[in-house]
Amino acid sequence: MILRAACLSLAFALPAAAEMxxxxxxxxxxxxxxxxxxxxxxxSQDALIRCSCSIDQIASILxxxxxxxxxxxxxxxxxxxxxxxxxxxxxxMRTILADLRRAQAEAEMLCF
Numbered sequence: 001m002i003l004r005a006a007c008l009s010l011a012f013a014l015p016a017a018a019e020m021x022x023x024x025x026x027x028x029x030x031x032x033x034x035x036x037x038x039x040x041x042x043x044s045q046d047a048l049i050r051c052s053c054s055i056d057q058i059a060s061i062l063x064x065x066x067x068x069x070x071x072x073x074x075x076x077x078x079x080x081x082x083x084x085x086x087x088x089x090x091x092x093m094r095t096i097l098a099d100l101r102r103a104q105a106e107a108e109m110l111c112f
Contacts, residue, residue: 024064030055041112050111057107062099070100 030052037051038044058067073096076087087093
């Protein structure tokens with residue numbers, strides 16, 4: 001009886017844990033992405049739907065910490081001088097951005 005209860009408890013906990021991992025992006029990050037996406041793709045209902053789909057797909061592929069790292073690299077690359085150059089030229093930074101770009105490409109294929 002105890003084993004059965006433990007199995008049932010685990011069966012209900014696993015989907016909830018998977019959902020938490022798939023939804024680890026805070027609402028603010030999702031909204032910021034959607035606003036930026038809509039600015040580029042038009043301020044329409046269709047753009048809202050497609051941009052929301054896009055960030056959902058990215059979130060399902062790329063953990064939030066990796067997304068934050070990639071966004072940071074993108075922002076730092078815009079800087080001038082030695083700091084900007086470091087973020088533009090380092091192989092690690094290129095790898096971080098490549099992961100984001102792959103997630104964005106997949107999201108674009110599915111949502112746009």
